[in-house]
Amino acid sequence: MPALPMMHAAAGTGPRTLPAVAGTLVRAAAGTVAALVGAALLPGTALADAIAGQTELQATNWHAISMFLVFVALTLGVTYWAARRTKSAKDFYAAGGGITGFQNGLAIAGDYMSAASFLGISALVFTSGFDGLIYSIGWLVGWPIILFLIAEQLRNLGKYTFADVASYRLQQTPVRTLSACGSLVTVAFYLIAQMVGAGQLIKLLFGWEYWVAEVVVGVLIIGYVTFGGMLATTWVQIIKAVMLLSGATFMAVAVLFAFGFSPEAMFQKAVEVHPKGTSIMEPGALIKDPVSAISLGLALMFGTAGLPHILMRFFTVADAKEARKSVFYATGFIGYFYILTFIIGFGAIIYLTGNPAYVDPAGGLIGGGNMAAIHLSDAVGGDYFKGFISAVAFATILAVVSGLTLAGASAVSHDLYASVFRRGRVNERDEIRVSRIATVALGIVAILLGITFEKQNVAYMVGLAFAVAASANFPIILLSMYWSRLTTRGAVVGGFLGLVSAVVGVILGPVVWVKVLGNATPIFPYENPALFSMSLAFLGTWLFSVTDRSAVARAEEQAYAAQFVRSQTGLGAEGAAAH
Template sequence: MTRLLATFVWLLSGGGGAALAQTPVAPPAAGFNVTAITFFVFFVALTLAITYWAAGRTRSAADYYAASGQISSTQNGFALAGDLISAGAFLGLSGLIFGTGFDGLVYAVGYTLGYPLIVFFFADQLRRLGKYTFSDVIAFRLAPRPVRTLAALSSLSIVAFYLIAQLVGAGQLIQLLFGLPYLYAVLGVGALMICYVMFGGMVATTWVQIIKAILLLCAATFTALLVLAHFGFSYERIIAQAVEVHAKHSAILQPSTFAASPWSTVSLALALFVGAAGLPHLLMRVFTVPDARAARTSTFWGCTIVAYFFSLIFVIGFGGLAIVGSTPAYLGANGAPIGGGNMVAIHLSHALGGNVLLGLNSAIGFATILAVVSGLTLAASSAVSHDLYANVLKRGSASDADEVRVAKYATLGVGIAAVLLGIAFEKQNIAYMVGLAFSISASSNFPVLILAMYWKDFTTRGAVVGGSVGLVSALVLTILGPPVWLKVLGFAQPIFPLDPPTLITLPLALATCVIVSILDRSAQAETDRALFERQRALLRDDASSSITEVPGGMSA
């Protein structure tokens, strides 16, 4: 098997595969790469063709937001995986492992462990109670206008941090391979994501995510096999080489960074574990399938696919450290990878398979970013159009046409804002930025969602006050902490030490929700508590897989 893979790589790279040659192939210069551009053009053309096809099938709000619930459980499982496996996973985690070793794997494990919460606690309940967004669920038994406003603001904040990560990865990738300035690279990605969502809606987004998930799984599997083949299928040899080339040597096999700040480690673990259950672009996926059973099944398959992918990161990450870290031509004068830490996986591709594998994996990485930003942009635009415009401003009286038109305007606005933020956060590691999005999700959406579905005494006032406390505290402490105060604004010391702040903000949000709800004796609170029993009755009824809203925040 080793010899077969070696021969294939040799042929793939024109008889000179860097992983097998005595002298590694020279790394790609930041400039015009014909092979990479060919693959890029092919994938962009394919996704634009999908968007054109989907535009003809997107006629109503149900089509635009949820593909009219016509996506099968298998298709949605791959699309969900496509949403989960972002640039932060493929590019960012490889960079984190290159820099910190074992510490980078904590993110991979955390991402994987958090998603089963959606399967066991949310998937089928969301599908039975909701329509397009998770705010439909909390508005089922709570006053719709205030809780939808909170949910929209929270979703937009989460999406902003997540979009920053994807755009930074895309900008650095295109900058390295095309020689374009980072600014133009981010502008190009922003234009494509606006196009996909404005014209194709959920149908286009779903199929872009499905295709991207399949391609990325194949690429990651093949790359991992090539790494193993290079080291004689011995993971021990990979680790030994990684330890040898890293400046900290055997210390990279220990949680050194996390051990130095244990409270931040616990805070990060908490954010990754519960944050996934509040991510708006993931929760939207459960509304694209026909019924609650399909929602649960598709979420299970999505989590399984994601777990397999992250297992490959253990090989690709340390393989990148061992191979790229021992090849001076891939490193700058300071020992960092050329193009930044997010480019380790790209350099590894070139080392293993020359320009062909480099171009293929770069294009697939780019497709990964396009798929994820499409889902994020759709979630943000739906928060504006469905929650704020249709249900808060218009009180449920907006027509489908008006709602979709506002969604498209919102898509344009979100795209412009995301590009500006992507430019501001150019130097940040993208896996790290995704972790911040999880932190905000864990502190705002998650407490409100789980209490609305499982605690009978939860009230509108408790949701609004508690959710607002979680959202504001997460944003403020993130700005005052190392992520922004130190690494973006450049101050010498952060005002707030925890990174991320979830260990403080999540308990604070939950406690506020509970205390305010218990003390709430308003007429609305009595209505909220009474509607809990009706909600439970619908959740017990397996036949209730299609629920439509009626005025007043209730459903029928």
């Protein structure tokens, strides 16, 4: 995936006088947030470069800290409330199935609108103009796929995780093992990037040592998930989504207000001040290779439909009808948000380019190219609004990590412990206990990984997470619901082919083999392997299914008709009466 170039100063000023600067150190501390978080989360950004020279402790940003403490206090209160209502496994994994479609849609949006979206896409637009939309379009297009192919069927067939669906008519042990491996690998790569970003953010806000910041973040996550389960996680995501949408809306409205709400006037001014001129309105600046463009698009589109922490959200609603509503609302919120990031990116071009308050002596933006949104928040709203946006960036990470941790814990407790090791002979109390133990273990692992990868380039792990989800999880989910010939052997072989090839492709590609390991040339020439790993997964699944002549395979094929009826109608599923 493409690296973000550093934006250099160019002649030009904003349409009005920018607010006065209230303290250089405060600006540097809060402003650097976007560089660090964006570098940790945006695919293709070198984290090591972004944090070079930023490892020293910064002045405390009291504006952001006050907003941060309010958010933490509010979410801890929600966790206490949720803990008193979390009694059963269904409560812990699926919030008791009592979340409405609107609430779940907002929570899905909160889970999905990561700091990579907010800070990363606006930074891409700031540096590359029109081409910065490539990620937002790819991530958004994945939602119609979920709406029409997965959401309703998933809710009708599953209980707590997507492994319930994949193993519905196949052998439990091998398929759940595959699904759990795909989930845990995806969660691990996501967690590393999120934890590094969160640790750097807390370090800058409070002036703490990095390892202390990592421990604080890890303890908060463990508390949210262990005690509150899915109910607490859901409301943390809803609160974060409201905060993020509100802050981004204010920024976008402030930018458009200066131009009489005329996008044409805004684009014209951006072209005038940007050093690339009219070329920022042309496509092709980020990815010129067709194979890379297709591979990246496949990862972003189909990876969304294979993310375990997103798929888990469809089990929190009462029935398939509410699941459809969830996707409808989530698509609306996410689409609206991506429009805002586009405006924010062009607003950053206008307000920040050539402005000495935000440009360092070398001619680049203070803290790096990924801090455009944070600097813009200062330009249009001053220090307190900048503090609010910094707190929103942390809330974004906290909400995403909570969802990831719960997805990983459920894979361990529900899929591996209850279904594989105990073969279903387990009571709910034991399963919840194992899930809470897994949550603590995952939290400790996340802290250790965050500390270990403090100064490493871990941004590629987000792209790898999408590639793994698109290659290992999505093909098996899709084929298990729509192809009668799928067998256990085909699913396991194809799934592991996709999983292994995606991981190997990224490691041997330019991002890791060259930029991280320092080799001269990559063994695998493309930065995103999804085109090849997805193809291998589908091909392997098809080949090893159609050549399976065993009696077990015939029985699995005969069971498909009943599964298809239930997936389409909900007959026999929980909430079928409501449906």
